[in-house]
Amino acid sequence: MKKLIFATALSFVGLTAMANVETPELNMDETTVVVAQDFEEISVSDVPEAVTAAVAKDYPTAKVAKAYKNDQDQYKLDLTLEDGTSGSVYADAEGNWIEM
Template identity: 55%
Template sequence: MKNLILTTVLSFVGLSAFAQDVAINEVESVTTEIALTQDFQEIDVADLPAAVITAVKKDYPTATINKAYKNESNQFKLELSLKDGASGTVYADADGNWIEL
């Protein structure tokens, strides 16, 4: 009988210790990645390439370009406002193709 009780106690203690090890191993370090946006410098709307202006007129016919920015990769950030009051920001390359950043 003593052996049965001793075996049960040791099994319980062993399982408890194992459960603690599993819980500790389940905690993973959390790594936070911060995506740095490329630095855009404000430029005059008149300095935009013709292809970008054509793309805006084609895809957003009621839009007005309020501000324009350019980065080192020759990509453009455009702040647009529509006649219905909506506004937004779009990105384009120098050839007038829309891109997502």
């Protein structure tokens, strides 16, 4: 009986040691930058003609579902294509596409 208790205790210690996985250390020296785009929804009719012309030229089957504008006169457009897919594109006031 002593051997059974000893074997059980030994296996428990062995399994516990194997389950002890090192957790990664949190590095507090790194800085994370989060950019808030601060877009406010506007009416689709308030989008400049240059931006709507760029959409018509580059996305001829797309319709602008929603439009947003930020303080830097940049526009976020939620587009919906005829096949039902949708996505967002960004443009400046002159109709140039920008990466966000």
